[in-house]
Amino acid sequence: MRAIVQSRYGSVDDLRVGEVPCPEPAEDEVLIKVRAASVHPDVWHVVTGRPAILRLMGAGVKRPKNRVPGTDLAGVVASIGRTVLRFRPGDEVFAETIRGVQWRNGGAFAEYAVAPEDGVCLKPRGVSFQEAAAVPTSGLIALSNLPRRRVRPGSRVLVNGAAGGVGAFAVQLAKAYGAEVTGVDHTRKLGLVESLGADRTIDYTREDFTRGGERWDLIYDVPGNYSFRQVRRALAPHGSYVLIGHDAFGAGGHTLLGSLPRMVGLMARATTTPALRDGLVVSPDKPRLMSMLAQFMEDGQLRVVVDRSFPLSHTPEALRYLASGQAVGRVVIIV
Numbered sequence: 271m272r273a274i275v276q277s278r279y280g281s282v283d284d285l286r287v288g289e290v291p292c293p294e295p296a297e298d299e300v301l302i303k304v305r306a307a308s309v310h311p312d313v314w315h316v317v318t319g320r321p322a323i324l325r326l327m328g329a330g331v332k333r334p335k336n337r338v339p340g341t342d343l344a345g346v347v348a349s350i351g352r353t354v355l356r357f358r359p360g361d362e363v364f365a366e367t368i369r370g371v372q373w374r375n376g377g378a379f380a381e382y383a384v385a386p387e388d389g390v391c392l393k394p395r396g397v398s399f400q401e402a403a404a405v406p407t408s409g410l411i412a413l414s415n416l417p418r419r420r421v422r423p424g425s426r427v428l429v430n431g432a433a434g435g436v437g438a439f440a441v442q443l444a445k446a447y448g449a450e451v452t453g454v455d456h457t458r459k460l461g462l463v464e465s466l467g468a469d470r471t472i473d474y475t476r477e478d479f480t481r482g483g484e485r486w487d488l489i490y491d492v493p494g495n496y497s498f499r500q501v502r503r504a505l506a507p508h509g510s511y512v513l514i515g516h517d518a519f520g521a522g523g524h525t526l527l528g529s530l531p532r533m534v535g536l537m538a539r540a541t542t543t544p545a546l547r548d549g550l551v552v553s554p555d556k557p558r559l560m561s562m563l564a565q566f567m568e569d570g571q572l573r574v575v576v577d578r579s580f581p582l583s584h585t586p587e588a589l590r591y592l593a594s595g596q597a598v599g600r601v602v603i604i605v
């Protein structure tokens with residue numbers, strides 16, 4: 271089958287279209303004929319091999335163990351493993367191909383890919399393959415890190431990085447749960463944030479939300495450009511802080527360990543700081559989270575804005591475009 275092949279860590283421009291054997295589903299896996307896939311920051315990280323720690327976290331020490339990048343896709347079930355119960359050939363699905371929280375190539379940028387049954391979900395009616403392909407990883411991150419006790423009718427939620435892959439879903443999910451949402455992002459992207467339902471927007475190039483005197487019940491921080499000490503100024507007395515973390519495609523300069531030291535620091539501090547505790551509770555129940563995302567889409571509460579689509583052979587261009595930060599919406603690959 272045709273696939274994007276990565277033979278070493280380095281530049282996205284080293285990726286080539288090649289012929290590789292079609293994967294065979296293990297007993298708990300589903301083989302999917304891929305119609306669309308999507309790019310996100312972790313795909314870029316595994317292609318470039320940065321931060322280096324990811325090579326020890328399953329991606330492959332010297333070179334990528336799995337040579338086909340991509341983790342998120344939508345397509346049609348081609349065959350199923352022996353123990354798979356929830357799907358059958360012909361089902362239209364969307365899926366995350368990696369298990370748990372892993373940092374490795376997942377084989378999505380190909381004509382066929384396998385995904386564990388737990389990471390597969392029926393594609394909702396009225397949602398295109400391109401839209402559905404953009405949902406799994408960022409949707410799972412957004413949903414599993416949104417503390418429900420802080421996101422209720424009337425609560426005040428600030429999403430920093432609100433136009434990005436994770437932020438755009440966090441804004442919409444918080445709105446769906448009835449919160450009053452403020453979205454912070456770049457000037458060019460505020461129209462998108464408003465169109466997703468944010469009640470207010472803040473332009474980070476002009477305003478520092480930690481210094482405006484306002485307070486939020488939840489600060490959901492994707493870029494992590496302020497220290498917790500700074501963010502605390504803008505937290506309501508019993509408010510919570512959740513950090514997703516973003517290395518800005520290497521610009522953060524954390525080439526060895528990425529955001530891990532900061533995450534570990536916050537986790538250690540959570541023992542004495544209640545505001546940090548919600549950031550530690552992440553639901554591992556992937557089938558339930560995928561079904562919830564599908565339901566939100568079906569109900570029209572979760573919308574995917576696709577900025578640009580690229581054919582499979584233009585995957586390097588798609589990744590370059592993603593890393594340029596220019597996209598206003600998601601970047602999708604059509605297979």
Ligand SMILES: NC(=O)c1ccc[n+]([C@@H]2O[C@H](COP(=O)([O-])OP(=O)(O)OC[C@H]3O[C@@H](n4cnc5c(N)ncnc54)[C@H](OP(=O)(O)O)[C@@H]3O)[C@@H](O)[C@H]2O)c1
Binds near residue numbers: 408409437454
């Ligand atoms: N999306 C996924 O599927 C996925 C998967 C795995 C892991 N993650 C992790 O989750 C994190 C976020 O991913 P993402 O897809 O949401 O990234 P993204 O699409 O690049 O979004 C980040 C957003 O934050 C904005 N931003 C940058 N600096 C900011 C600042 N100072 N203040 C406010 N906003 C700022 C960016 O705008 P500009 O840069 O244009 O200014 C961009 O809109 C990354 O660490 C990534 O590794 C994401």
